[in-house]
Each structure stands twice: as structure tokens, then as C-alpha cells.
Amino acid sequence: MISFLDLRKINNRFREEFQEAFSRSLDASHFILGDNVSRFESEFSQYCGTKFCIGTANGLDALTLILIGYIQLGKLKKGDKIIVPANTFIATILSVLHADLEPVLVEPNPDTYNLSLQEVKESLTKDVKAIIMVHLYGQLAEAEELRYLSHQHDLLLIEDAAQAHGASCILGGAGNLSHAAAFSFYPSKNLGALGDGGAITTNDSELYEVLSLLRNYGSKEKYKNEIIGYNSRLDDVQATFLSIKLKRxxxxxxxxxxxxxxxxxxxxxxxxxxxxxxxxxxxxxxxxxxxxxxxxxxxxxxxxxxxxxxxxxxxxxxxxxxxxxxxxxxxxxxxxxxxxxxxxxxxxxxxxxxxxxxxxxxxxx
Ligand SMILES: Cc1ncc(COP(=O)(O)O)c(C=O)c1O
Missing domain, CATH: 3.90.1150.10 (Aspartate Aminotransferase, domain 1)
Incomplete structure (x- = not known):
């Protein structure tokens, strides 16, 4: 039998390193937002070429928090329309709904399965405020053209890079082709954790600040809540596993x-x-x-x-x-x-x- 995806075989390559890392994590017992999370965030932002990376609990939260972050910054408001590919995994669309925004489902180019530029252009109205380009199946969307279009129309451009860790083009790598990008570390992904995990990459320091609060109960300092936040943090132990796998x-x-x-x-x-x-x-x-x-x-x-x-x-x-x-x-x-x-x-x-x-x-x- 040739299995579709042999996760056991994929992860067995790292078994000893995982066991050592788990032991260290258990010894340190700093399970939430510990050093391993900040180390992985810094390694992953370096890998993607961005200034910032924020770990989250999963990819859906990463997308949702980007949108909520922009609402918090006044760059989006409830009801704004957001272009998304109609043929994406449902999470892309759910993130828009969870943020109280309105998805506009746009047809793909049937050859690449990524957003059709022509269809995006035809879907632009004055209520559209952002485009989420999904790098579906691991292939980058037409980032250069979408960047030009969003610049021309003063739109936010967001990447759903859940399936494209490490893909790159002349403009840079997945995660660094837009205002902010969401990654999933679901176990089957090219960079997969041993459970759920996600991250956001961005070069926007304002967004970074607000996201650092949003993912942690609106809090930077323990028991001091500055804004209405969420609980969406990357686990420390998952971060250590991801650091090990990132090298490969x-x-x-x-x-x-x-x-x-x-x-x-x-x-x-x-x-x-x-x-x-x-x-x-x-x-x-x-x-x-x-x-x-x-x-x-x-x-x-x-x-x-x-x-x-x-x-x-x-x-x-x-x-x-x-x-x-x-x-x-x-x-x-x-x-x-x-x-x-x-x-x-x-x-x-x-x-x-x-x-x-x-x-x-x-x-x-
Ligand atoms: C394109 C796409 N977007 C978003 C997600 C959501 O990621 P997660 O399952 O980590 O929430 C996934 C993966 O499941 C995905 O494939």
C-alpha cells in the first residue's frame, strides 16, 4: 500500500530530537509563551524574510486575528467586503465571517487554481477593502499583479500561506508578499507540528503590536488587559518541534x-x-x-x-x-x-x- 501521506515516517526522522526537546521543555515547564515560542517566531520570520512573526493556536486563528487586528487599527470596519478565492479551504472564508466582514467569493484561474486576476478586477467595488490571496496546493498566487492591483485601489493584501511554507518568487517568499500572512502548522502541512499551530508574518509594526495583544487576552503584562483579546497562542512544545523541522x-x-x-x-x-x-x-x-x-x-x-x-x-x-x-x-x-x-x-x-x-x-x- 502506498499511503497518501505517511505522517509517522515524516516525523520519525526527528524522533530523537523531538524527545530531547520535549524533555527540555518539561524541565523548563514554561508551557505558555515561553522561550521556545519566541525563538521559533524569530527563526520563522527570518525564514520568511519578514520583520515580525507571531505564533497562534492554528491557521484559522492566524487569518481571523489579522482581520480583527486591522479592524482594531481602523483599517477595516465591520461589513467591509473581502475578496477570497471561491475554491479555497473553508477556513479562509470562515476567518472573514468570524471577523464580521463580508466575503466576496471569486473564481480561480482553472489552470493554477489560484485567484483569477480578471475575476478579481471584475469583483472590485467601492466596498471591497482587502484581498486574501491563497497560495493553493503550495503554488504562489499571482502576487506581483495582486500587489499592483491592491496598491492601485488602496486595498489590504493578505496571504493565506497555510499550504505554501517555503515557496518563493522574485519578490520574496510566502509570508512576505503582502501586508500580513497566515500560516498553519496542521500536522499534514509542509511544516507541520505534532498538533495544531499557526503563525502570522508581517512587516507592519503597528499590526504586530496589536496582534501580540489580541492572541493573549489583550494583554502584554499579566492580568492587565488593554483590549478585548482572544486566547490563541502557539504551544511552547509545538514551537520546539517546529524549530527542529524548519531546518529540514x-x-x-x-x-x-x-x-x-x-x-x-x-x-x-x-x-x-x-x-x-x-x-x-x-x-x-x-x-x-x-x-x-x-x-x-x-x-x-x-x-x-x-x-x-x-x-x-x-x-x-x-x-x-x-x-x-x-x-x-x-x-x-x-x-x-x-x-x-x-x-x-x-x-x-x-x-x-x-x-x-x-x-x-x-x-x-
Ligand atoms: C488554505 C488553508 N487556509 C487555512 C487553513 C487553516 O489552518 P488550521 O487548520 O491550522 O486552522 C488551512 C489548513 O487547514 C488551509 O489549508
Missing amino acids: LDDDNQRRCVIAKQYLSDINNPKIKLPFYNGSSNHVFYAFVVEVEHRADFTKFLDKHNIGWLIHYPIAPHKQDALHRFSHLKLPATEQIHKRIISLPISPVMASEEVRSVIEVVNTY
């Missing part, structure tokens, strides 16, 4: 790209639409997503041949019961994508024979 992230991403290039060159089944990739470091292949017309038939075939798979994601957000208020929207590109996509196994610990087996099976379908 570039190598891991490189391995993902090697596998992706092999899939792209050797999968030659006309029934399978391969993903767009320009061969650069702008993609870190969190997922290798292909399209197939008869998906149920294909998944049965993969099951029969013991190849793991997953669908990122089977139901479009506007078709989810939770978001029924958007169910009237006509989003044909998004709906088509959600019907046809399927993710093949890709991970830094996949053996070359496993990659070859996946190619062989997919080509015989």
Missing part, C-alpha cells in the same frame, strides 16, 4: 518538487489533466492535484491498486451547509474543479519506487 523544510520542499517533476514528465495518460507548474520555486507541492472526468471510477481503480489519494476538497465552500447563504452563487469554474480534482501521494519521505508505482498505476488507468 527546504530539503523537504525540494524532494516534493523532484517527485512532482517526475509525475509531470512520466504520467502520460490522456484521461488525467496534470497541474500547471512553471518549474520554479514558486510551488512547494503541498498537494499534487490532477483532474479526471470520472473521478469515482478513478478512485476505485486507485483503491484496487493500493494507492492512497485524497480530495482537496470534495465540496466547494458555497455548497457546504454551513455557507448556505452563498449557495445561490454561480461559480462554474469552482464547481467544475471540485467535481474533478484528486490529489496523488506526494511527500518528502516517498521512496523512488513508490513514485514509480504511482506513475505506472495512473498510466494504466
Whole structure:
């Protein structure tokens, strides 16, 4: 069986280092906002090329707190419209709703699955105050053009970089391409914790100050609450694990790209639409997503041949019961994508024979 993602194998590479780090953390017993969190924040901001990084409890909170932070600073106000990709993971849209803002669901470019520039331009109205670009499946959105557009229209540009740790382009790395970026360290991510975790990166010192308060009950000094805050902190022990894994992230991403290039060159089944990739470091292949017309038939075939798979994601957000208020929207590109996509196994610990087996099976379908 070739599993879709072997988390045990991924993390076993670090077992001894994790055990030592856990022991140190237990000895120090500074579990909340301890030294390990500030050390990881400083390492991760350096990695992303930003001035600041703030750990949070998860990626959804990271996104939500950015938006609430901007409300606190008077740069957004309740009810403002925020452009988000219609085909994202639901968290992007939930963050906007949790902050009492109004999501505007915009169709993707069907080749890259990232926001379509044309669709973004057509969705701009005077009520739109920000754009959240999601680097979906690990591939950077069209940051240069979106930056230009947001500058022209005086909009905030925010990154949902939950799937793109380490992706980079000429402008810089994921996390440093906008006013503020949110990361998730959910275990399956390219940089994954051993539980939940998240972070925000930014170069904006005002936002940094307000976020430092917001994630910790509105408090800098214990039992002194300056604003109405939340409890969303990165755990100290998760921070130590993340520091260990961060050192391997570039190598891991490189391995993902090697596998992706092999899939792209050797999968030659006309029934399978391969993903767009320009061969650069702008993609870190969190997922290798292909399209197939008869998906149920294909998944049965993969099951029969013991190849793991997953669908990122089977139901479009506007078709989810939770978001029924958007169910009237006509989003044909998004709906088509959600019907046809399927993710093949890709991970830094996949053996070359496993990659070859996946190619062989997919080509015989
Ligand atoms: C694109 C995207 N945004 C946001 C999130 C939310 O992250 P978390 O699960 O850590 O809250 C995720 C991951 O789950 C994601 O894939």
C-alpha cells in the first residue's frame, strides 16, 4: 500500500530530537509563551524574510486575528467586503465571517487554481477593502499583479500561506508578499507540528503590536488587559518541534518538487489533466492535484491498486451547509474543479519506487 501521506515516517526522522526537546521543555515547564515560542517566531520570520512573526493556536486563528487586528487599527470596519478565492479551504472564508466582514467569493484561474486576476478586477467595488490571496496546493498566487492591483485601489493584501511554507518568487517568499500572512502548522502541512499551530508574518509594526495583544487576552503584562483579546497562542512544545523541522523544510520542499517533476514528465495518460507548474520555486507541492472526468471510477481503480489519494476538497465552500447563504452563487469554474480534482501521494519521505508505482498505476488507468 502506498499511503497518501505517511505522517509517522515524516516525523520519525526527528524522533530523537523531538524527545530531547520535549524533555527540555518539561524541565523548563514554561508551557505558555515561553522561550521556545519566541525563538521559533524569530527563526520563522527570518525564514520568511519578514520583520515580525507571531505564533497562534492554528491557521484559522492566524487569518481571523489579522482581520480583527486591522479592524482594531481602523483599517477595516465591520461589513467591509473581502475578496477570497471561491475554491479555497473553508477556513479562509470562515476567518472573514468570524471577523464580521463580508466575503466576496471569486473564481480561480482553472489552470493554477489560484485567484483569477480578471475575476478579481471584475469583483472590485467601492466596498471591497482587502484581498486574501491563497497560495493553493503550495503554488504562489499571482502576487506581483495582486500587489499592483491592491496598491492601485488602496486595498489590504493578505496571504493565506497555510499550504505554501517555503515557496518563493522574485519578490520574496510566502509570508512576505503582502501586508500580513497566515500560516498553519496542521500536522499534514509542509511544516507541520505534532498538533495544531499557526503563525502570522508581517512587516507592519503597528499590526504586530496589536496582534501580540489580541492572541493573549489583550494583554502584554499579566492580568492587565488593554483590549478585548482572544486566547490563541502557539504551544511552547509545538514551537520546539517546529524549530527542529524548519531546518529540514527546504530539503523537504525540494524532494516534493523532484517527485512532482517526475509525475509531470512520466504520467502520460490522456484521461488525467496534470497541474500547471512553471518549474520554479514558486510551488512547494503541498498537494499534487490532477483532474479526471470520472473521478469515482478513478478512485476505485486507485483503491484496487493500493494507492492512497485524497480530495482537496470534495465540496466547494458555497455548497457546504454551513455557507448556505452563498449557495445561490454561480461559480462554474469552482464547481467544475471540485467535481474533478484528486490529489496523488506526494511527500518528502516517498521512496523512488513508490513514485514509480504511482506513475505506472495512473498510466494504466
Ligand atoms: C488554505 C488553508 N487556509 C487555512 C487553513 C487553516 O489552518 P488550521 O487548520 O491550522 O486552522 C488551512 C489548513 O487547514 C488551509 O489549508
